[in-house]
Amino acid sequence: RRHYLPMYPWAVERLRVEPCDLLISTSSAVMKSIIPPDGTPHLCYCHAPARYLWTQPDAYGSRRGRAGARLRLVGLRAMRKSFCRWDRRTATRVTRFLANSRYIADEIRRCFDRDADVVHPPVDTDYFTPDAGIQREDWLLVVSALEPYKRTDVAIAAANRTGARLRVAGAGTQRAALQSMAGPTVEMLGRVEGPALRDLYRRARALIYPQVEDFGITAVEAQACGCPVVAFGAGGALDSVTDETGVFFNDPGVDGLCDGLRILDTRRFDPAACRRNAERFAADVFDRKIKRHVSDLIGNS
Template identity: 45%
Template sequence: MPLAIVHDYLNQLGGAEKVLSSFLRLAPDATVYTSVMRAEVRDSCVPGDLPVETSFLQRLPFAVERTRLYLPLLPLAFERMNLQGHELVLSISSAFAKGIRPPDGIPHLCYCQTPMRFAWNLDGYLRYERVSSVTRAAVRLLMARFREWDVNTSKRVTEFIAISRTVQERIWRFYGRESRIVYPPVDTEMYRPVSPQEKGEYYLVLSRLLPYKRIDVAIESCNRLRLPLIVAGEGRDEPRLRRMAGATVRFAGRVSDEEARRLLACARALILVAEEDFGLTPVEAMASGTPVIAYRAGGATESVVEGETGMFFDGQEPEPLMEALRRFNPYDYDPQHCVEQARRFDVSRFLSAWQQILREYGYHAHAEAA
């Protein structure tokens, strides 16, 4: 059993799960370890015969559906995982996975999506959560413990690999550790621009519907400008977002990969208000020939070329986004330039970079995948 891949959770589909799928192309003999797992999520990103080991949380009531209820137990869930028999450990971590205890003498690579976001940016999270003052106080105490744990467990990592310059800077700031960068993978060949005649008039948000994603800003902006907006995705913030949506806003719910590609290709532009660690969706939009209107922060500043493949706005409030929407002209952006920029983040580059890294640590990745 040469390679163990440790993943935070397999109970929702997002960018990290696409990353896991790509790693499994390099390591078809790996064993996957995670805290909790939904069968449908596993089936979408893990080949059918590959073993997935879950923690003790999998057996607890509502842990899969409402993992946040067991937040204080997640560090323990990973520290108790038995990784004996593996020659190399790779964690894909945005929170807890990097806290595993590798066997003595076994290298541990961490592909860091970000240091624990909700612990280090607590005020940013609480600002958009409707919770009581008592709950806020309890959360602050817990997050103080999590920050200490996060720093201490960073010492269990042999090498950090960051998903972006944004994350690389956080790794240095919080852990005092250097890292190299490998951008996450997008299979750009799966996306195709459409003809001008097939383009729609709508703007698109394609995201999990969570408070920190700030989808409310996109909805409010399109409400006030009476612009057509499609919101594709699902999440716990959906009821609130539906209540505030006006007549020009439509919710598409959870969409298939095929429908997501169609929505991206036919959109006037993709709107991104969140500060993403990297953000696969802007790259997917560009691979579809669609420009991006993004908040000027985080990973979008590394993938989107201002004036060529999209535009930025300054501030997560309606007014800056509305000003950008007023100025936006889709004919200012060449779809082919968007496609060429997206190819800088193609899955082939990711696989090649990781094949080299794994080789440095004595693991020979599946050659056909890279």
């Protein structure tokens, strides 16, 4: 679908919405620009302003050397300024923005000059739970799509340098490259889901989180299972991880993560504290907050 990115603005403005009491959109690209019926309030739950316009344009271009991808990158670069103007202008079609983290609320303000209330995404804390019968083991965990912006290479390089055992759960275009750099203490597990993923969270010493996420569900899933997090101190992790439930490092490179791992060696984390923190993101909390915004907008329309 990335081939159609230049067509998104054209397409979204041709969508027609039947008369309704409230239009709700969920957007990480252009759906916030849908045209609501006259007089209808529009509530947009924004996961991020369009990355291919504002933050990661090159990541949506050349891919594995394909000629079509390179042409798409050239097209996006040529049209980016006009697309950004359109994206900012059409943000006025939204009555109220909701952001999935404080980081994204700041991005909405930067890109659209609009304020946003923060409503964190729901996490299945009923499924991701601790198990007192399972002992923590002496290895670290990464759960991630294996794509460049996830920075799994930083986690692997840190494991290679320190000799820490690391298990990597995930699939993606970087699998072969990451496998080739993995040292003897690194195990590539491939895609892991369901009970097997929950079991990893329950056994790992800590989840390694070297990337900048808009919010980041996996950090909360891990904490819901009693697992602390070693996170780069930026993005959604600043909302989901606390000093009581994890370690922050400020240098985004391998040196920074190694510093974080050294701090981890000096700390002891209470699984119950991790669990309590994760419960702030339970589905019923999300539901209550969304319903409050819906009722407010319908009542004022």
